[in-house]
Amino acid sequence: MAAMRGGRRRGALQSARRSAHPPRNQGPILMPIRDADPGSDPVARARHRRGTLLNHLIVYFGTMVVLVPVNFLTTPDTPWFLFPLVAWFAPLGLHVAWVMGLFDRPRS
Numbered sequence: 319m320a321a322m323r324g325g326r327r328r329g330a331l332q333s334a335r336r337s338a339h340p341p342r343n344q345g346p347i348l349m350p351i352r353d354a355d356p357g358s359d360p361v362a363r364a365r366h367r368r369g370t371l372l373n374h375l376i377v378y379f380g381t382m383v384v385l386v387p388v389n390f391l392t393t394p395d396t397p398w399f400l401f402p403l404v405a406w407f408a409p410l411g412l413h414v415a416w417v418m419g420l421f422d423r424p425r426s
Contacts, residue, residue: 364417367416367417368417370413370417371413371414371417374410374413375410378406378410381402381406382399382402382403385399385402385403386399
């Protein structure tokens with residue numbers, strides 16, 4: 319009798335785990351980051367691009383606001399915060415160019 323109860327508990331536990339953690343193929347939890355459909359409204363596409371750039375800028379400046387004081391509090395004689403500042407600036411510049419539409423193909 320005890321073995322049956324243990325088996326039931328194990329089955330209930332496994333079904334609870336399955337419902338708490340759905341399989342990965344049921345769809346993304348977060349929206350994927352991608353450009354709007356090329357055939358969609360150009361105003362919606364531009365709004366989406368500006369939104370992604372704004373997110374990128376917020377993360378960039380937020381990170382720099384943390385890194386600069388950490389650098390000057392830990393090693394004030396070595397300005398190592400310049401490495402991530404400059405290295406991150408190149409992808410940020412490419413993102414700005416993408417938002418401006420410099421990488422778009424001309425429509426025929």
